[in-house]
Amino acid sequence: MTAIASAIPAIAAKALTVGYAGRTVIDGAELSVAPGERLALVGPNGAGKSSLLRAMTGVLAPRAGTVELLGEPVEHVPRKQLARTIAVVPEVADLPFAMPVAEVVALGRLPHEPPITGLRPTDVAAVDGAIERIGITHLRRRDMRELSMGERQLVFIAVAVAQAAPILVLDEPTTHLDIRHQVDVMELLVDLNERDGTTVIAVLHDLALAAHFFPRVVVLAAGRVVGDGTPGETLRADRIREVFGVDPALVRLPVGAA
Amino acid sequence: MAAGALSRDVEAGGLAAWVRARPLVVGAVAVAALLLTLVLGVGLGSVRVAPAETFAVIFSRLFGIDIGVTVSPATDVIVWDLRLPRVLTAMLIGCALAVAGATFQGLLRNPLADPYVLGTASGAAVGAAIAVLLPVQLVVVEFGLLHGLAFVGALASAWLVFRLGGTGGAGGLTRLLLTGYAVGSVLAAVLTMAMYVSGVELRQIFSFLLGGLGGSSWVRLVVAAPLIIGSSVLIMARGRSLDGMLLGDAAAGHLGIDVSRERGVLLALASMATAAAVAISGLIGFVGLVVPHVVRLLVGPAAHRVLPISAIAGAALLSAADLGARLVGDVPVGVVMALLGAPFFLFLLHRSRSGYEL
Numbered sequence: 001m002t003a004i005a006s007a008i009p010a011i012a013a014k015a016l017t018v019g020y021a022g023r024t025v026i027d028g029a030e031l032s033v034a035p036g037e038r039l040a041l042v043g044p045n046g047a048g049k050s051s052l053l054r055a056m057t058g059v060l061a062p063r064a065g066t067v068e069l070l071g072e073p074v075e076h077v078p079r080k081q082l083a084r085t086i087a088v089v090p091e092v093a094d095l096p097f098a099m100p101v102a103e104v105v106a107l108g109r110l111p112h113e114p115p116i117t118g119l120r121p122t123d124v125a126a127v128d129g130a131i132e133r134i135g136i137t138h139l140r141r142r143d144m145r146e147l148s149m150g151e152r153q154l155v156f157i158a159v160a161v162a163q164a165a166p167i168l169v170l171d172e173p174t175t176h177l178d179i180r181h182q183v184d185v186m187e188l189l190v191d192l193n194e195r196d197g198t199t200v201i202a203v204l205h206d207l208a209l210a211a212h213f214f215p216r217v218v219v220l221a222a223g224r225v226v227g228d229g230t231p232g233e234t235l236r237a238d239r240i241r242e243v244f245g246v247d248p249a250l251v252r253l254p255v256g257a258a
Numbered sequence: 259m260a261a262g263a264l265s266r267d268v269e270a271g272g273l274a275a276w277v278r279a280r281p282l283v284v285g286a287v288a289v290a291a292l293l294l295t296l297v298l299g300v301g302l303g304s305v306r307v308a309p310a311e312t313f314a315v316i317f318s319r320l321f322g323i324d325i326g327v328t329v330s331p332a333t334d335v336i337v338w339d340l341r342l343p344r345v346l347t348a349m350l351i352g353c354a355l356a357v358a359g360a361t362f363q364g365l366l367r368n369p370l371a372d373p374y375v376l377g378t379a380s381g382a383a384v385g386a387a388i389a390v391l392l393p394v395q396l397v398v399v400e401f402g403l404l405h406g407l408a409f410v411g412a413l414a415s416a417w418l419v420f421r422l423g424g425t426g427g428a429g430g431l432t433r434l435l436l437t438g439y440a441v442g443s444v445l446a447a448v449l450t451m452a453m454y455v456s457g458v459e460l461r462q463i464f465s466f467l468l469g470g471l472g473g474s475s476w477v478r479l480v481v482a483a484p485l486i487i488g489s490s491v492l493i494m495a496r497g498r499s500l501d502g503m504l505l506g507d508a509a510a511g512h513l514g515i516d517v518s519r520e521r522g523v524l525l526a527l528a529s530m531a532t533a534a535a536v537a538i539s540g541l542i543g544f545v546g547l548v549v550p551h552v553v554r555l556l557v558g559p560a561a562h563r564v565l566p567i568s569a570i571a572g573a574a575l576l577s578a579a580d581l582g583a584r585l586v587g588d589v590p591v592g593v594v595m596a597l598l599g600a601p602f603f604l605f606l607l608h609r610s611r612s613g614y615e616l
Contacts, residue, residue, distance in 0.1 A: 059511055083514030090509030096367040097559040099504065110502050116495055118562055159505075162514070186589040 356572025359546025385411025
């Protein structure tokens with residue numbers, strides 16, 4: 001995989017420092033993701049995973065250091081182009097009004113469609129494709145607000161898939177999902193990555209999912225990258241005890257046991 | 259019982275789905291209602307005017323076309339100088355309030371928002387009260403101090419709320435709403451004080467608060483129309499941003515929307531439409547709250563359907579309410595709107611509990 005990756009990283013954080021008010025959340029992080037990579041970001045609560053994602057997707061201005069998107073500083077990339085390059089699965093939010101699922105997913109086409117005339121036939125096709133791929137065709141006409149948290153999460157993933165960006169970023173995409181849908185979403189990410197060449201970056205809490213479905217796992221602790229490599233390297237038993245402070249036997253990793 | 263509930267659901271779903279798939283039908287019905295209120299609004303009153311006469315006057319005055327119906331000079335004056343400006347003003351105000359209401363509800367992600375949510379109503383009322391109390395009579399081509407200060411007061415309070423309430427940050431929308439409430443409360447206190455000291459002028463302040471279209475004229479209409487139609491069109495052109503912001507600020511940002519700029523622009527446009535409406539008609543409630551909700555029930559929440567259909571439906575509703583107000587002896591249209599609007603809104607809320615969400 002790294003052999004075919006071009007020299008320019010899809011997205012790269014260099015000496016990135018991020019903070020809110022007086023508090024430093026990310027402290028000199030280095031992270032480079034090649035096009036076509038599939039990467040899981042793990043770490044204990046408060047390690048700064050979400051802040052790192054926010055800075056890397058251009059929403060949060062770093063205090064120091066830079067984020068480069070395909071070699072260009074992310075703050076120089078125009079908004080629409082940024083949205084066409086990086087799709088971020090949004091947090092599960094409450095909608096103020098009743099809205100059919102298909103119309104919610106169609107919002108993923110906002111960065112592509114012409115601003116005044118709205119959805120073109122190609123956009124509608126992309127929306128239908130995303131709905132089908134996530135497997136929520138049976139929900140298309142349902143009111144978003146009647147859905148369970150898990151179903152809503154699938155819809156929001158569909159929004160990002162409809163966005164059809166070469167880089168897909170997910171922040172804990174499986175929080176509200178049952179085990180069957182967790183695996184479905186992981187398999188979808190693998191499929192998007194391997195078949196479409198989408199670069200996937202996912203924050204995950206479940207180390208077993210990270211180890212099983214991701215060839216590269218980055219461990220973040222207290223705002224620093226403390227591990228970066230294959231799950232076999234970064235999720236070793238002693239590392240888990242050190243970073244997460246739990247008995248590694250409780251985690252039962254597919255690779256950790258080896 | 260379960261079967262009964264189920265079949266009712268299916269029925270409601272069937273009709274609702276049929277309507278939702280046909281926004282053009284809803285739009286056509288709204289346009290028909292608008293034309294009907296135009297004909298009735300001009301036709302009914304102490305002197306009846308036939309629809310043909312109405313159109314004859316409109317066509318001959320507006321386009322210089324004679325459609326072959328003879329109209330007496332008296333009827334011509336009644337239609338052109340008295341009733342038509344009033345009916346058209348009602349339509350314009352209804353359009354402004356419905357579009358502004360739909361915009362504020364979407365922008366603030368709050369179904370209870372109405373055009374006055376940024377303190378525009380209190381601001382306009384304080385402006386009007388000051389104009390009434392000032393011992394100055396200033397009239398420039400049919401616009402008195404009252405219109406001017408009401409307009410300025412509405413815009414100033416919206417601007418103040420926006421500046422104090424900020425735009426970004428976590429909980430930004432709640433802060434904006436609470437700021438609107440706080441500024442509105444201060445202005446309401448100022449208004450109460452003004453009314454307390456107003457003495458014989460109290461009636462004039464009251465008539466502004468109640469809202470009315472008795473003072474409609476071509477000049478006022480022609481001045482307010484570009485502001486209202488212009489802001490409505492510009493809001494509609496930004497409809498997709500409004501849709502995207504329904505997902506919340508963070509998600510909208512990731513979809514390429516400059517959330518703080520779009521919010522600022524849309525709040526300014528909606529406040530402009532509201533201020534122009536309030537300046538010529540006083541405070542008219544419920545149009546801006548109810549119409550967007552009813553339209554969303556019928557065609558779903560997408561802005562490119564909600565905004566234009568709300569504009570037409572708001573225009574039809576307010577001109578119908580004004581006709582009612584005029585026929586029962588010129589009571590303020592704000593009173594008619596509240597008397598009809600509030601129970602209807604309660605009915606909608608009740609329905610929403612039995613399955614159909616607003």
